[in-house]
Amino acid sequence: MSDLFSIALSNLLSPMVLFFALGFVAALARSDLSIPEAIAKALSLYLMLAIGFKGGAGVAAHGIDATLVLTAIAGIALSFLMPFVAFTLLKRMSKLSGVDAAAVSAHYGSISIVTFVSGAEFLSLMGVTYEGYLVAVMALMETPAIISGLWLASRYLDRSDNTSNGQNELLREVFLNGSVVLLIGAFVIGLATGTKGMETVAPFIDAPFKGILCFFLLDMGLIAASRLREARVISPGLIGFGLLMPLIGAALGTAAGLLVGLSTGGVTLMAVLAASASYIAVPAAMRLALPEANPAVYLTLSLAITFPFNLTVGIPLYLAVAQYLTGG
Amino acid sequence: METHTRKKIEIIVDAPLVNRITREIDQIGATGYTVFRSVGGRGHDGSWREDQLTGTQQKVLIKIIIGESRAEALIERLSSQLERYSCIIYVSTVEVVRAEKF
16 A cells, blocks of 8 residues: 555656646646647647657567557457447436537547556656557557447437548548557657667657656646636536546556556556547547537546546556556 | 629638538639638637647638629538537628629
């Protein structure tokens, strides 16, 4: 128990969480601190490029083992299935309409790259290693949930205007979404160039990584708090969902990680992936495919409730559980 | 100076849906339109601002100036989508200098 406490404390006192807290408090206090949109976007792209490349170079250095395929299958299955769990919960815990609940469910089946990056950074802070290919698994987990979410929503919609044109647009949004392309692309480049490539770009990709993550989390704190302050759509039941669903996801992710035989760090990150909720790829896809769903609901839940929960409480908890279960 | 009466249609819509609207504009044969970014505002679903990360709630203003019959055709096409896209459309009458451009 004291172990859990010390893990939680080292997370809370890490620069990443403290910068997030700074942004959060500043926005709550209505400070005029803000990060220009273009810079926030660039930081987010940098994080995807760096984590993708690191993951690819990691796989190139350590090689591919059989658990990779199993982990990929487990990740895709989780992403497909979790929206159904989320939808059932939402229908019991909130008064959301069917379409809104389906849109939220898709977010919780998908993943958040920044939550993963924070989890990976926390693991390296604690000296725990993880499988590099989890980055690729993350990219695979991004989209299946969108399909499940749309299927859930289709039962509540009377659509006659679903032209093939709109479908193509959605497919492009889902599979060629900027974050997915950059993540996979950087992973492949990392894989192809390996350790040597890593040495070449390390000054850009490795050295500033932690600082840029802090900068980005400052912005996340600002966004989360301003969303929370302006939210009119969030009921106590929805807040309960935003806190309970990551725990259920983490339990499923932990079970999947143990089942396919990942390391302690790998199990932790599977839990982090399953616990996290998307706020970049899925919202854009939902806005196109389900314009009826209220974006304020899914964005506030994902950005202002679940992300802060995972960052502050979730990640150290998932690590402690993984360490207990793997004996690592 | 001689001027000519045309219709100006302004549409406020969430950024991800802009392509859907501009496709409709192309289909009625309009010669051009302009898309403007916005900084922030407030509406039925509460406040929104330049939406740093997701871009999902970023509002965009599209302006088109066209002749009356095309304006009616465009509004006809868009009005079936108004509820779904929660967009705002309004029309005004303007005077343009070079009639052949619109």
